[in-house]
Amino acid sequence: MKSLLLIFLSTLVLKSNGQNKLVSIIVKDNIKASTLNKCSIFSLNSAVSGVTDDFGVFSFPAAKVKSGDKIVVSFTGFKNDTILISGEKSIYRVFLQPAQQLLEEVVVTGVSKATHIKENPVAVISVSSRTIEKTIESNIIDVLTKNVPGLTAVKTGPNISKPFIRGLGYNRVLTLYDGIRQEGQQWGDEHGIEVDGYNLERAEVIKGPASLMFGSDALAGVVSLIPRLPKEKDGKLHGKFTSEYQSNNGLIGNGIRLDYSSEHWMFVGRGSYRLAKNYTNKADGRVYNTGFKETNLAFTAGYNSPKGFTTLNATLYDNLQGIPDGSRDSLTRQFTKQVLEMPLDDIKKRPVVTDDELNGYALSPLHQHIQHYRIYTNNQYRIATGMLDANVAFQQNIRREYNHPTETNQAGLFVRLNTINYSMAYTESGITNMDISVGVNGMYQSNVNRNGTDFPIPDYRLFDAGIFGHAKWKYNKWTISGGVRYDTRQLKGNDFYVAKNPATGFEHQVFPPDTANARPQFPALRQSFQGTSLSFGITYQLNNHINLKANIARGYRAPNITEIASNGLDPGAHIVYIGNRNFLPEFSLQEDIGVGLEYPDLSASLSLFNNSVQQYIYLAQVVDAQGNPVIVEGNKTFQYQQASAHLYGLEAILNLHPKNLTGFSFNNAFSAIRGINTKPDFKNTGVQGEYLPFIPPLKLLSSVNQQIKTSSKVLRQISLTAEADVNAAQNRFMALYQTETATPGYTLVNFSTGADIYYGKNNCVQLQLQVNNLFNAVYQSNLSRLKYFEYYTASPNGRSGIYGMGRNVCVKVVVGL
Template sequence: MPRLLWAQAGTLTGVVRDEQQRPVPFASVALPTAKLGATGDAQGVFRVTDVPAGPVRVVASAVGFTAASRTVTLAADEVLDVPLTLTAAPAALTEVVVTGVSRATEVRRSPVPIATLSRREITLNANTNVIDAAVRGIPGLSAVTTGPNVSKPFIRGLGYNRVLTMYNGLRQEGQQWGDEHGVEVDGYDIDRVEVVKGPASLLYGSDAVAGVVNLLPALPSGPEGRLRGEALTEYQANNGLIGNSLGLNYQKNGFQTSFRASNRMARDYRNAVDGLVYNTGFRELTLTGMVGLSKAWGSSHAYLTLYDNRQEIPDGSRDSLSRRFTRQVFESGLDDIKNRPLVSDDELNSYAISPLHQRIRHYRLFTKTQVHLGGGELHLLLGAQQNNREEFNHPTVRSQAGLALQLTTYTYDVRYHLPEWQGLQISLGSNGMGQLNRHQQATDFPIPNYDLLDAGSFLLLKKPLGKLELSGGLRYDLRLVNWSDFYVGPNPATGFDAQSRAGVPGAQLQFPAFRQQYRGVSASVGGSYLATERLTLRANLARGYRAPNIPEIGSNGLDPGAHIVYLGNRGFRPEFSWQQDLGVLWHQPTVDVSVEVFHNYVQNFIYQARLLNDAGQPVVIVPGNTTYQFQQAAARLYGLEASLSLRPAALPWLTSSSSFAFVNGENADAARLEREGPTARYLPLMPPLRGRTELRATLPAREGCRLTATYFRASLDGSARQNHFLALDNSETATAGYVLLGLGAGTTFASRAGRPVAQLVVQVDNVFDTAYQAHLNRLKYFEYYAASPTGRTGIYNPGRNVAVKLVVPF
C-alpha cells in the first residue's frame, strides 16, 4: 500500500515568550511547508492540530519582534510541546527561506545569496508598490521607475527579463520587457519578500539569470472556527494617495480560505523643481482569494487574483520658458510639441485619469499541491494567467488604444524531494510555460504576435559534511519561439494603422515569419562552512542561461507608453553568465554582519542604445519618440553588498542597521570598444553606489499601558554620483548624488485584555524636500529641449512625503 495512505498527524502546542521569558500576546505561529497556522492567546499559548507527522518547521512572529524558527520532529498522534522565543531586534541571518533552494534552508547556510523582507518592515514604510518596499530593505536590489507606481526590479545591475518575479511561486508574466510595465501584485497582500541575488536558472530556467523576487502572501492564522482579518487604510500627502484594504481568513479542521480586496488611487506627484508632475496618477483595484485543505497527507490550495490598474502615461512635454507641463491634443502628424496647451491647475490636482493612459488587467488562477509520497514530498504547481494591456495615446479618439496586447500564459512546476539517504538530499523536477501573445484592436505594433513554448528539467543535491554543507545541480532548458508573417496597413474606418493581411492594398510586412529554438545548460556548485558558531563562510559558482526575449529579436515599432521605437535583431544568441559569489557572515546576539562580493561575466549580453544615421545624428522614425536598437556584446559586472545590524546589550531598546551596495558593469567586447570608443565602456542602467542607515528606538512595554511596540526611527538613504554610464550616442548622462532623511514613528493600541486593536504608522520621507533624480528614473530623460532656463532638465523624483497608515486587526 502506498505510503501516502498511511499519512498520520499530530498536534503542536506551546507558548511564545520574549527574551525575558514573558508571554508575547497574540503571536502568529505558522508552519509554512504544511500551510498551517494559528494565533496565540493573551498568554502566548498556541495550538495547531492536524500537523503531518515527521520533520516540521515552526515559525513564530509578532509586531515588534523578529520572527523565530524551529524545526521539530512530530510522531503520529503525538501532542508535542514547542516553546518559542522571540527577540526584539532583527537577526536575519538565521531566517529560513524556500526561494532559490531545493528545500527550506537557513539564510546563512545557503551558498546562493538570499535576502528577505518581512510584513512588518513593509508595513512600517510608506510605499507606492511592493517593489519599492523591497528596494528599501534589501541591499543589491534596485528598481527602474517610471513615476511612483511603476517599478521594475533590478538585481546587481540586471533587470527586465533577467529577473524573474513570482507571486507565491508562480512566475509573473505581464510584458515585463517594457520600461513602463510594473508588477501586477497587491502590495497589501504580501506577507514576505524573498530575493535570490545571482543566477537562479537552476531552479527556474531562462529569465532568472540575474535572480528571483518572490512575493509571498500570508497564510491563514488564528483560532479554528473563527473569522479573522484586518482592515488597512493609508494616506500619502505627496500625491494624495488613498489606499484601503480589507483582508479576511478562516480555518477549521484543515479547511483554509482567505480573501482580500484592495483599492488605491493617487493624483500627480510633486517635487520642488517641477511642481506637480502631469500624468503620474493612477487608480488600482485588486481582488485576491484562496481556498484549500491542509491535512496529514499534505496540502492543496487554489488561488485566484484579479488586478485592474489605470495608470497615466507622462511624456514630459512643457512650455520652454515657464517650464509648465503641456498636454497633447492632436495626433502625431499635426502635433507640435512646442505649441501644446498648458495643463491647468485643476487637471494637475485631479484624481481623474487623463485620456492618455494605460490600462492593465491581470488575472491569475493557479493551484499549489504538496503530497507526502514514498517517504518524500511531491510539489506541483499548475497555473494560468492573462495580461491585457492597453495604452491609449490618441487624443482625438480617446477610446482607441495605440497598444493593445493580450498575453496568455500556462505554467507548470513539478518537483520531488526524495527521502534523505545518509544525509544526502536529492530533488528533481521540471517546469516551463506556454505563451500566446496577440494584438487586439491596436494602431501601434512594437512586437509581433507570437507563440512560445518553454521547458526545463533539473537535478539538485545537498549534502552536509559536519560543519561543511555542499550543494549543486544541473539543468537543461529548451525554448521554442515562432510567429507568422504579420502585416500592418491603413484602416480607412479609423484613419490609423491596423493589423492587416497580405494582398490588402497598402499592407506592409512589418514582421516576417520567424521560428527558432534556444537551448541552454545551467549548473551550480557551492557550499557553506560554519567556521564557528558565529562565523559562516560561503561560496558559489553558477552558470546561468537566458534566451532572448521577443522585443530583443523581433521588435520593429513604437511602444507608445515608453515613447521609444524599438528595433530588434533576429540573429541574437542566448546569454550565458558565469558568476562567482563569496560571502562572510557573522551572527551573535548583539551584532549581525554580512559581506558579499560577486563577479559576473556574461556572454552575448543584450542591451539597447540609440540609433544614429551616417551623419551621427539620432534617427527619428516617429516624431517625438526616440529610436533604440538592441545590440549584443560580452559584459562584465562585479560589486559587493554589506550590512551591519547592532543591538547594544546596554541599550536593548535601540537598534541600528546599515547597508551598502555597489555594482559596476562594463562592456567586455574589446573589438566593440576599439570601434566605438570610451563612451561605450559602461553598461546601461547601472545603479550607483548606495547606502542606507536606520536608527530605531522601541519603547519597553509598561504594565497596564495600552500602547505597545511604540517606536521612533530615523533613516539616511544616500546614492553617490553615477559617472559610470553608457555615454554612447547620449543614451545616458551622469547623475548627481543625494542623501535623503526619513523620520517615522508608530505604536500599537491594545485592549484591556492585551489584544492588539490598531496599529498606527506615521512616516516622513525626504524630510528636507531635496530635489534629486535617481539614475534609474526613466523620467530623468523626458526632456524635449536642449537647454532649460532653470538649468535643470528632465523630470525629478518625488519630494517630501508625509504618510499615515492605520491597520486594524480583528
C-alpha cells in the same frame, strides 16, 4: 501552569474522541520568560502549520509527524528556533532569543524545500510583512529596494518600478507571486509589476542566477512575493485592514483581508484600492499625467490533510496608469499636452495644462489600462519519505496604451498575453543528511495584437520547458548543495502585415489573403533556444556567531520577444524599438562569497559577487551620421545590441544594537556595482561605450531606530526612526549614442514614528507617520526614465528632464481584525 493545564485537558478530550495523542509546543520569551502568542509554527517535512494560542501553546496530532521531522518556531523580532521531533516526546518548550539579524530566517524560494538562510549558499534576503507594512513607499518594489541592498528599480513615475538585481533587469529578473512566475509584458520601461502590495506575508529576494529552479528569465535573480495564508486553525474569522494617505500626490489606499481556517478548510478574501493624482517637486511643480487608479481582488480556498494541502486561487488586477511624455512650454517650463495627431502635432505649439488638470484625480485621456487575471492551484503532498509539489496556473495580461488625442477610445498599443504555467517537483528526504529534488517546469504563451495602431512586437506563440535535479547534503557545520538543469524554448509567429485603415486613417493589422497595399511589419518567426544551468555551493557554520558561504552558478536566458523581433513604437515609453533575430542566448557565470556575523551587540554580513555574461543584450539609442538622435514622429529610436559584459560588486550590512541600550539600533546597508561592456571595441573608452547602462551608483542607507516598550496594556510600543538614503553621483554611464547622461549625487532624509495600540485580547492597531524627503531635495535617479523625458537641448532654469518626488507626508494605519 495554565499552559500545562490546557495541554492536559486537550489531551483528555482528544483521547475521548478516539484520536491519537497530541504533540504540544510551548513558546516563551527567553528574556522575560513570558509566553508568546501568535508565534508561527510550521514543519519543514510535513503539513503541520499554525500559530500559538493566548497561552503560547500550539498542539497537533502526533500522527501528523514522524521522528526526525523539523518544526520551525518563528516570531517577529526574535530568532527562529527549530525543534527536532523525537520518539515519544509530546511536550516541547521553546525559549526564543530576541534578534536583529535574520540568518535564522526560513526561505522557500529557489531551494528544493524550506531552508534557513544561513544554510543557503546563494545570496538571499527575506523581508517580513511587518517590515513591508512599516516601509511607506509608492509601490511594493520600492518598498523592497529600501530593505534589500543590491535591489534597485528602473522607474517611470511613482507606480511603475521594474526590479533590477545587481545591475541586471527586465527579463533577467523573474518575479513570482505565490510561487507562480509573473507574466505580463516585462520588456517595456513603463510596464510595472501587477500585484497587490497590501496583502503580502513576506517577500524573498534571490541575488544571482536562479535559473536552476526556474529556467530562463531568472539570470539576475528572483523577486518572490508571497501572500498571507491563515495559520490559525481555530475556526474563527481573522483579518487585517490597511489604510494610508500620502500628501505629495494625494495617494489614498485601502486594503482588506479576511480569512477563516479550520483543521481542514481554509478561505481567504483580499481586496485593495489605490488612487493618486500627479506628484510634485520643487523643480517641476506638479508632473502632468503621473496619477493612477489601481484595484486588486483575490480569493483562496484550500484543503489541508495530514498528508498535505491543495489551494485554488484567483486574482484580479486593474490599473489605470498615467504616463507623462515630458512636453513643456520652452520658456515657462510648464507642462503641455498633445491635442493633435501626428503629423499635425507640433511640440512647440501644444497648449499648457490647466491647474484643474494638474491638481485633480482625473486621468488624462492619454494613459494606460492594464488588466491582469490569474487562476492557479498549489499542491503539496507527502509521499513516503518525500514531498511532491505540483502547480498549474493560467494568467491573462491585457495592456492598452492610449495615445490618440482626437480618438481617445482608440488604443495605440493593444496586446493580450495568455500564459499557462506548470511545475512539478519531488523532494526525497529519506536519505541520511540529504535532500534530493527532481522536477520539470515551464510555460506556454500566446501573445496577440488586438485593435491597436502601433505594433512594436509581433503576435507569437512560445513553449518553454525545463528539467532539473538538485541535491543538498548537511553534516554537522557543513551544507553542500548543487544541481543541473536543461531548458528549451520555441518561438513561433506568422507573417504580420499592416495597412492604413481608410475609415480611421490609422494603421491596423491585416491578415492574408487581404494584404493588398499592406506592408510586412514582421516576417514569420521561427526561433529556438536551448541552455544548461549549473550551480554548486557550500556553507560552513564556523561557530555560533560566524557563517561562511560560497557559490558558483551558470545561468541561462533566452532573448525576449522585443530583443529578437521588435520593430515599432511603444507609445507608453515614447520609444521605437528595433530588435535583432540573430541574437544568441545569454549565459552568465557568477561567483559569490559571503560571511555573516551575529553577536549580542551587532550583526553584519558581507556579500561579494563577480558575474561574467556572454552575449549580453542591451539598448542603445540610434543616432544619425551627425550624431543626433533619430526621432520618429517625436519618439526616440533604440536598437538592441549584443556583446559580453562583466559585472562585479558587493553588499554589506552592519547593524548595531547594544544590549545596554534597550530598543536602540543603528542600521546600515551599503551596495556597490560596476558594469563593463567587454567588447574589444570599447576597451578603455569610458563613458563612450565601456560602461553598461542602468548601473546604479554607490548607495548607503543608514537609520537610527529607537523602540520604546511601555508597561501599558494598550499602548505597548512606540518607535522612532531617522533615515538617510545616500546615493553617490553616477559618472560611469553610457554616453555613447546619447543613451545616458551623468547623474549628480543626492541624499534623502526620512523620518518616521509609529505606535502599537492593542484592543480586545490581542488585536493590534499599528499607527505609522512618516515623512519622506524631509528637506524637499531636488534630485534625479540615474534609473529614472523620466530623467530623459526632455524635448529641448537647453532650458531657462538649467534643468533637463523630470525630477523625483518632493516632500511626502505619509500616514498609515494597519488594524488586526
